[in-house]
Amino acid sequence: MQQKIVSWLRRNLQYRDYLPNLDWFILVPYLLLSGIGIVMVFSSSSDYVIMRNVSPVSYLMKQAFFVILGLFIVAAFYIIKLDVLKSMQKILICIVVLIIALLYLLFAGHSVNGASAWINVGFFNIQPVEFAKFILIWYLAYFFSHREHEIAQADLKNLGRNLVRPGIIVGLIMFLAILQPDIGGTSILAAITLVLVFTSGARFLYGFSFSAIGFALVGAGFMYLQKLPIHASSGYQYRRLMAFVHPFALAGTDGKQLVNSYYAINNGGWFGVGLGNSIQKRGYLPAPYTDFIISITAEELGLIAVIIILALVYFLAARIILVGMRARDSFSALFCIGVGAMIMVQTTINIGGISGILPITGVTFPFVSYGGSSILVLVMSIGVALNVSATEKGIQKQRKQKMNKG
Numbered sequence: 001m002q003q004k005i006v007s008w009l010r011r012n013l014q015y016r017d018y019l020p021n022l023d024w025f026i027l028v029p030y031l032l033l034s035g036i037g038i039v040m041v042f043s044s045s046s047d048y049v050i051m052r053n054v055s056p057v058s059y060l061m062k063q064a065f066f067v068i069l070g071l072f073i074v075a076a077f078y079i080i081k082l083d084v085l086k087s088m089q090k091i092l093i094c095i096v097v098l099i100i101a102l103l104y105l106l107f108a109g110h111s112v113n114g115a116s117a118w119i120n121v122g123f124f125n126i127q128p129v130e131f132a133k134f135i136l137i138w139y140l141a142y143f144f145s146h147r148e149h150e151i152a153q154a155d156l157k158n159l160g161r162n163l164v165r166p167g168i169i170v171g172l173i174m175f176l177a178i179l180q181p182d183i184g185g186t187s188i189l190a191a192i193t194l195v196l197v198f199t200s201g202a203r204f205l206y207g208f209s210f211s212a213i214g215f216a217l218v219g220a221g222f223m224y225l226q227k228l229p230i231h232a233s234s235g236y237q238y239r240r241l242m243a244f245v246h247p248f249a250l251a252g253t254d255g256k257q258l259v260n261s262y263y264a265i266n267n268g269g270w271f272g273v274g275l276g277n278s279i280q281k282r283g284y285l286p287a288p289y290t291d292f293i294i295s296i297t298a299e300e301l302g303l304i305a306v307i308i309i310l311a312l313v314y315f316l317a318a319r320i321i322l323v324g325m326r327a328r329d330s331f332s333a334l335f336c337i338g339v340g341a342m343i344m345v346q347t348t349i350n351i352g353g354i355s356g357i358l359p360i361t362g363v364t365f366p367f368v369s370y371g372g373s374s375i376l377v378l379v380m381s382i383g384v385a386l387n388v389s390a391t392e393k394g395i396q397k398q399r400k401q402k403m404n405k406g
Helices: 002-012 024-050 058-079 088-108 128-146 148-152 156-178 183-198 204-226 232-245 256-268 293-301 303-326 330-355 372-405
Strands: 110-112 115-120
Touching: 024 058, 024 293, 024 303, 024 372, 058 372, 088 115, 088 128, 088 156, 128 156, 128 183, 128 330, 128 372, 156 183, 183 330, 256 293, 256 330, 293 303, 293 330, 303 330, 303 372, 330 372
Parallel strands: none
Antiparallel strands: 110 115
C-alpha cells in the first residue's frame, strides 16, 4: 500500500523549488482579496443574520472555512504535474457529472431568488454553473491545444469534423445553464468561450461557426423559457430587466436592490462611513454579503477602497493572462487566458450590476463575495495559474544553467 502511494505521488507530483518559483504577483493579490472577503462578509452579514435570529458569525465561519480550505486546494493544484490535467478521460467524466447536476437542478434544484441553481448538501449549497466555468476552460484549453494545427488550417471540407462535438458540448452546458435560469453565469461561460476560440489560433470562419453553434443552443434555451409562463423564474428575470430600466419607479418592489445600492455608494463617498457602520445592510439591501457586497464596501470603506479592490482584481486577471501569453505550452497558455478572462468578465458584470450600468444577474464579486462554490472554482484556477508560472520559471532556469555550462 505504501509503495502504491509513493508510486502515485511520483507520477502525479512534480518536484522542484516551490517557494523560489512562486509567482507573488498572483499569490499576493489572491491572499489580499481573500482576506478582504472574510472581513467584508462578516461586516455585511452580521446585522442581516441577527435580525433572523442566527449567529452573527455564521457566514464569517463559513467564508473563513472555504478560504482556509482554498489554501490547501491552491497548494494541491500548484504541486501536481500539469500533465495530470491533460487527460480527456478526466475532462469527459467531469463534463458528464456537470451535465447530470445541471439536469438535476431542472427538477429538484434549491431555488434562490427565482433561480433553481443550487444543490443543497446541508453545510452549503453547491452551484454547478460555477464549476462549469472551470470545466469549460479546462475542456476548451485541452481541445484547442490538441487540435491547434488542424484548426489553424481548417477549411470548409473538414470544418465540421473539428467543430460539431465541441460546439455541441459547450452549447449544451450553456443551454442547461440558462434554463436554471442563470443569465449571469451563462454570460460568463459565453465570454470564456469567445475568448478561448479567438485566441486559439483558429481562423475567423472556424471561430464564428463554433460560436454560432453554442449561441444557437443558448438562444433556443432562452426562447424555450419565454414559452413557459408558469416557470416562476422567467417572470423574475423579466422583472429584473424592468428594474434595471426603471429602478426608482420600482423602488418599492423589484428596483429595491439597485436603488439601495445607489444609496450605499452615495452614502459612503470617497472614504466611507467606517467599517461596520453601513445603513443599507440593516434590512434595506437584501443578501448584502453576496452580489452586492461591493456596495456595502463602498458605503463602509469608501470609493477609494473599492478602486483599490478593483485594481487588485484586474491586476490579478491581467497577470494570469500575461503568464498564459508567455507560456510555451499551448494548453497552459489557453488555460491561463481562460482563467484571466473569467475573473475579468465576472468582476465587470458584478460592478456593472451594482452601479446600474448592466442588468442585475446575481453574479458574485470574485474572492470577496460569500459563496463556497465560487471560492472553490477560483482557488483551483489560481492553483493552476501558479503552477504554469512556476513551470515556465523552471524551464527558464534550466536554459540559463545550460547556457552557462556551455
